Amino acid sequence: MVTIKQMAEKIGVSPTTVSNVIHGNTREVSHSTIQKVRQVIRESHYIPNMTARNLASNQTHIIGIILCFEKGSGAQALADPFNGELVGAIAAAIEERQFYMMVHITNAEDEAIQLALSWNVDGLIICSMHKDQWCRIEEVTHKPVVFIDSYFDGRKDYANIGLEDRFGGYQITSYLIAHGHTRIAFSSDNLIGVDHERYLGYKTALEEHGIRCEKGWMIPSSHEDKTKAPAELLRRRNDFTAVFFVSDYYAMLAMNYLQDNGVRIPEDLSVVGFDDNILAQNTRPSLTTMHQEPAEKGRLAVELLLNIMQGHPPKQRNIHLPTHLVERGSVRTITDETVENKEKGLAQ
Numbered sequence: 001m002v003t004i005k006q007m008a009e010k011i012g013v014s015p016t017t018v019s020n021v022i023h024g025n026t027r028e029v030s031h032s033t034i035q036k037v038r039q040v041i042r043e044s045h046y047i048p049n050m051t052a053r054n055l056a057s058n059q060t061h062i063i064g065i066i067l068c069f070e071k072g073s074g075a076q077a078l079a080d081p082f083n084g085e086l087v088g089a090i091a092a093a094i095e096e097r098q099f100y101m102m103v104h105i106t107n108a109e110d111e112a113i114q115l116a117l118s119w120n121v122d123g124l125i126i127c128s129m130h131k132d133q134w135c136r137i138e139e140v141t142h143k144p145v146v147f148i149d150s151y152f153d154g155r156k157d158y159a160n161i162g163l164e165d166r167f168g169g170y171q172i173t174s175y176l177i178a179h180g181h182t183r184i185a186f187s188s189d190n191l192i193g194v195d196h197e198r199y200l201g202y203k204t205a206l207e208e209h210g211i212r213c214e215k216g217w218m219i220p221s222s223h224e225d226k227t228k229a230p231a232e233l234l235r236r237r238n239d240f241t242a243v244f245f246v247s248d249y250y251a252m253l254a255m256n257y258l259q260d261n262g263v264r265i266p267e268d269l270s271v272v273g274f275d276d277n278i279l280a281q282n283t284r285p286s287l288t289t290m291h292q293e294p295a296e297k298g299r300l301a302v303e304l305l306l307n308i309m310q311g312h313p314p315k316q317r318n319i320h321l322p323t324h325l326v327e328r329g330s331v332r333t334i335t336d337e338t339v340e341n342k343e344k345g346l347a348q
Contacts, residue, residue: 064121081277089298144308159314169201180334230257248273266332285329
């Protein structure tokens, strides 16, 4: 097998430089040299001795990824494109930095806390942990941790990467109101974390426009029973002119069900979502939604975690990435004439 010295001679650098790239110590190595070393490693089929590498650096070179997804575990959770894109971006960023990852998907936060206690990893990325649970992580591990979409009062060696969720909920609800909608349902599978923030934005927009938010306007979604929210909307089709789903995934499921049962979108019911993923682009009609970048969340989480592991605490503990409205074809404009014609139709 080729040696580090032989690879160094081939590239024209020192063995120490090659060793630093192999071990991930690249802060003092130029980008072009890193690429040359990695190319030679691939061509030579060089396989580092992981045990020796870990002993030399006193690191495992493994990052633990704990994903607390409401939608369940495994393939079931990754059916939502947001989750799949997030995990893919984390994996790519970790691989690029010559680390490895252990992944566990759960909807039980006690299980996530036990994993944080037991895993022998250099650091943790934890996604969607509720704010009343994150402080327990501090009690069970002293490893560096970066959270994603986990609302909490940050501390100096933790960081959270989130989104302007409340503003997003406010903006898309205001958009519906600007198009004449005053009876707007809200649908989510929970009212915690990011979903709660989006709900608060929805509620604020209604209040600012003098619209009372009725208790019955909350339509529960369910990953286990995908027809739960659509069936209720179908049964109450005359109670609302629009519905705001907290994810494009649930919006897509509802649009398919409703249109299969004779509800025209947007003529009978306007629908908006949140995420702007591939589902939003391929529904019929295409979905008006709020845009976010899950890949950027994943990439930034890895970058922040490695910085913390190298002794550089985050300058900003709660990072809220921007979001913006993407207007497509799932919302119609309501006019006084539209309302009058609908009321006449109901009376007949």
